[in-house]
Structures are given as structure tokens and as C-alpha cells.
Amino acid sequence: MDNTQTLLGLLGTGPSYGYDLKHGYDRFFGAEKPLAFGQVYATLARLLRDGLIDLLGEQPGGGPDRKRYEITELGRARVATWMFTPDAPEPLLQRNLFAKTVIALLLGDDAGRLLDGQRAEHMKRLRELTAAKRGADLIKVLVCDHAMFHIEADLRWIDLTSARLTELRAQVAGA
Amino acid sequence: MRMQLHEPAGPLLSGRDLRVAFGGTEALRGVNIDIHAGEIVAVMGPSGSGKSTLLHVLAGVLKPDTGSVTYNKVEITALNEAARSALRLSDFGFVFQFGQLLPDLTAIDNVTIPLMLSGVKRRDALRQAATWLDRLGLNGHGDKLPGELSGGQAQRVAIARALVTAPQVVFADEPTGSLDSLAAENVMVTLTELARATGTTVVIITHDPRTASYADREVIVRDGRITAGQSAEALRL
Numbered sequence: 001m002d003n004t005q006t007l008l009g010l011l012g013t014g015p016s017y018g019y020d021l022k023h024g025y026d027r028f029f030g031a032e033k034p035l036a037f038g039q040v041y042a043t044l045a046r047l048l049r050d051g052l053i054d055l056l057g058e059q060p061g062g063g064p065d066r067k068r069y070e071i072t073e074l075g076r077a078r079v080a081t082w083m084f085t086p087d088a089p090e091p092l093l094q095r096n097l098f099a100k101t102v103i104a105l106l107l108g109d110d111a112g113r114l115l116d117g118q119r120a121e122h123m124k125r126l127r128e129l130t131a132a133k134r135g136a137d138l139i140k141v142l143v144c145d146h147a148m149f150h151i152e153a154d155l156r157w158i159d160l161t162s163a164r165l166t167e168l169r170a171q172v173a174g175a
Numbered sequence: 176m177r178m179q180l181h182e183p184a185g186p187l188l189s190g191r192d193l194r195v196a197f198g199g200t201e202a203l204r205g206v207n208i209d210i211h212a213g214e215i216v217a218v219m220g221p222s223g224s225g226k227s228t229l230l231h232v233l234a235g236v237l238k239p240d241t242g243s244v245t246y247n248k249v250e251i252t253a254l255n256e257a258a259r260s261a262l263r264l265s266d267f268g269f270v271f272q273f274g275q276l277l278p279d280l281t282a283i284d285n286v287t288i289p290l291m292l293s294g295v296k297r298r299d300a301l302r303q304a305a306t307w308l309d310r311l312g313l314n315g316h317g318d319k320l321p322g323e324l325s326g327g328q329a330q331r332v333a334i335a336r337a338l339v340t341a342p343q344v345v346f347a348d349e350p351t352g353s354l355d356s357l358a359a360e361n362v363m364v365t366l367t368e369l370a371r372a373t374g375t376t377v378v379i380i381t382h383d384p385r386t387a388s389y390a391d392r393e394v395i396v397r398d399g400r401i402t403a404g405q406s407a408e409a410l411r412l
Contacts, residue, residue: 116395116402116403120403123384123388126388127388127389127391130389134364148388152384152385155384
């Protein structure tokens, strides 16, 4: 899962402090592994350096939590590119895809479109594996089958999530 | 009589703004689709999405409430039932989920049916049917009744029946839906290899990604609309 893009996406919902961003992240994505404060501030410093966020204000004498950040147009474009660029099918893809889906819903963007894009990428890989099995020996066939079953599991998750987007949108909005 | 195929200057089969309602339920809500000659296209979608209705409309089995289907430059939605029936017999082949073989006829007799309906003499029909059963690895099974065949064998008989008239387009509705993984794989390998070897266009309705992966591309139907995977050509309309 790409924590940098995810934090940037969360900042796309409105200006925020590092402290609030960390808790926003943990609410959606940190059930198993909450984000460390240090990682949040290091990420924000990188995003600021790269022009993807702006510093709105800083209270003198305050700690890092007193800094308020806002996403820039460049940052919004970066989030959109991240969301709508399908990932290469691989194990444990779902955390990143889940993050993209939630961020798209939080930003009022088209989560269905990004899931369709990812489905197409998975189907492309499935077709490649099916083609690779043609005329191959049994060892290679079984290796391809193993990869195909993982892709099918992802596809089932994509289909189920697509079917539940309305419900998920409501849940995310109320979180 | 089979339609003379025109040189490909566009899609072989097109649907435009297809709408179908059953009572108050809209099964298709403005579908545009293009399928080119020789393509193998998977139509995917959840249960009740409208994908089987789309197949029936494209194959001329069902007339849409509005919209048009054009096959080989002929608007088949403008044809009467008799003409559409003749077209289905001459140009289209069908494979269904459960094979739908006639249970009281042997495998070989099942394969001869579309030939004999087209006016082929029984002896010639039997010879052609035997050739197709051989191609599908069913040598020695011709005299068996469908009930004596495994699911995979019965589905291969159904494929032989669909291909024996050398159709331009084969419509397959969940062709692997009743089979285990290995039998499903054998059926899809058989169907797609024969289709590619003969240049036959295939439209496969399936909810199964692995079955769809034998196609050249897939389109996704959801709530009566194509939501992904459609050609840019059709989406521009």
C-alpha cells in the first residue's frame, strides 16, 4: 500500500493537521498497523518539498501538530493519476486497491471507474497466463494456474466491491 | 441460405441503443456493442445484469423494444421471425450451459440436427457429424445417449453441433457453467482453438474470469448497460 499517495489523498478532502491526518489514516487503513507519527511528518515534509502540498500556517512555538497543510493542484493531479492507474496484478494488491477506492469515495470521485480499470488489467494478465499455458508442459501449466487463482481471488473482490460501492460510500461518508 | 459475407469494413455484428424491458424491469438500457469478424468476445457481468438478454438480442432470438442489431450489413431487427430463424440456422451456432442435447437421440444424431434442418441428406450429415466428433476427441462416443456422457463430453457434443454447419458466429451462454475446472478448461480450449482455426466469431456469456480469459477481450454488463471494456468506436456514439 502506498502510504504517501494515501495521505495525500486524505489531504484532498480538505486542509488538515498532521495529527488529524494520522487518525484519519488509522480509521480507514490502520486497523492492523497504525501509522507512526514520525512517518506522517516525514511524508508531509517530502510532499511539501515536492510542491504537492502547501503550508497554510504555523503557530510560533508550537510543535509539528500546529502546522496546517493544504493539497495543491499538482497534488490533486498526482492523486488522480495514482487512483486511475491500474496496478500490476500481484499478491497483496488489495490493500492498495482498497486505499484507492476509499480515497476516491472520500473525494467524490468515480470509484467504479478505477475498479473497472483494475479489472481490465487483471483480465489482461489472466489472458496472458491462459495463452502461456497453451502447449506448455504440466509444470508450467500448474505454475500459471497458481497465479491465475490469485488473480481470480482479486477479481472476485473487485466485483464484490463494485456491487457494494453505494453501501461503502455511505459508510465512508459517515466514518 | 447463408449470407454472403462482405469484406470487413467495420464490425460483423453491431448493436445500437438496445433496450429491452420485461414488465417493469429494464434488462437492457441502451447498449452499444461492436464485434468484428473472427473476434472472440466475452460478455461478463453479475447475475441479472442483462448479459444473457444481450446474447438473445444479438442472435436474433429476441427483438429489442428499441434499437437495432446489424449483422453483416443487414439489420436483423427489421427482419420477420421466419427470416431471423433462417439466419440463425444458416449463420449462427449456439452452445448453452447444459448442452441442451436431445436426450433420446445419440450424440451423433444430435450433431446432425442442424445439418438436416438445413436440407443436408442424412448420410452426408452423419459423415460430417462423425468428422466433427473426431475433431473434438469423441471418437467412439457417437452412439451414446447424452445421459451416458460426462458433462464435459456432452458439452463437446454441443460444440460439435454448433460448429458442424460452419457458422459465422457462435453464441455460447455460460458454456462452462455446469463443469468442473478441468472439464471447463478442456471445453474452452476446444471451442477457442476450433474457432480460431476456422475464423469463426464467438460471443461467450460468462461470469467466470477464467472462461473469459480465453477471449480476445471482454465487455462488462452491469444493470443493463455496458460499463467497461467496450470499443472506443461504439462508445463515441
